[in-house]
Amino acid sequence: DIQMTQSPSSLSASVGDRVTITCRASQGISNYLAWYQQKPGKVPKLLIYAASTLQSGVPSRFSGSGSGTDFTLTIGSLQPEDVASYYCQKYNSDPPFTFGPGTKVDIK
Amino acid sequence: QVQLVESGGGVVQPGRSLRLSCAASEFTFNNYAMHWVRQAPGMGLEWLAGISYDGRNKYYADSMKGRFTISRDNSKNTLYLQMNSLRAEDTALYYCARVKFPLDGYNPVFDQWGLGTLVTVSS
Numbered sequence: 275d276i277q278m279t280q281s282p283s284s285l286s287a288s289v290g291d292r293v294t295i296t297c298r299a300s301q302g303i304s305n306y307l308a309w310y311q312q313k314p315g316k317v318p319k320l321l322i323y324a325a326s327t328l329q330s331g332v333p334s335r336f337s338g339s340g341s342g343t344d345f346t347l348t349i350g351s352l353q354p355e356d357v358a359s360y361y362c363q364k365y366n367s368d369p370p371f372t373f374g375p376g377t378k379v380d381i382k
Numbered sequence: 383q384v385q386l387v388e389s390g391g392g393v394v395q396p397g398r399s400l401r402l403s404c405a406a407s408e409f410t411f412n413n414y415a416m417h418w419v420r421q422a423p424g425m426g427l428e429w430l431a432g433i434s435y436d437g438r439n440k441y442y443a444d445s446m447k448g449r450f451t452i453s454r455d456n457s458k459n460t461l462y463l464q465m466n467s468l469r470a471e472d473t474a475l476y477y478c479a480r481v482k483f484p485l486d487g488y489n490p491v492f493d494q495w496g497l498g499t500l501v502t503v504s505s
Contacts, residue, residue: 308491323491361427367488369441373427
């Protein structure tokens, strides 16, 4: 099975900072990579799919890039409402459709 | 407004069974593959199982095969997860999730999630 890792596991940044989260797949998954945001006590929310396509309604400060095994989620200017855990997920045709372990983002 | 409402959770003893349901509304249920994802307390998301829009194809996480069974009743707009031989480590919030693209069983990006139903396995 393809394993998904994320780094860092947590980070603390100031409002306005540029934040980057990395996701790595143990084998190539083309661009079949999604990012989800889960705020404390809330349901996960789709942010990005196909590695770089922004889901409708998601603020443009969020962006994604990468292909193959290495992917990044960038928050261009961190806002207080971005405090959440962020998960990547691989969804190429072969199950399991594994999530990464998550990255917790806090405000410094 | 798409709605997914899970039910059937509760406290159950180890070794017992439980069937979760997910009632869908405000979209054409039989056009969408559906999946189950769980989250243990304080932990991350774990994909469990998925089923194609027509119910013909089912997918499971290796650790769930043989214990969990996913099914759907398109006439009732309902998704199910039958869970047998439950263990303490199955304690989690169980979400049903809808894929983003209709009539597509092979790209499970989840754009709609229910609020979840809590399963606690304890003696």
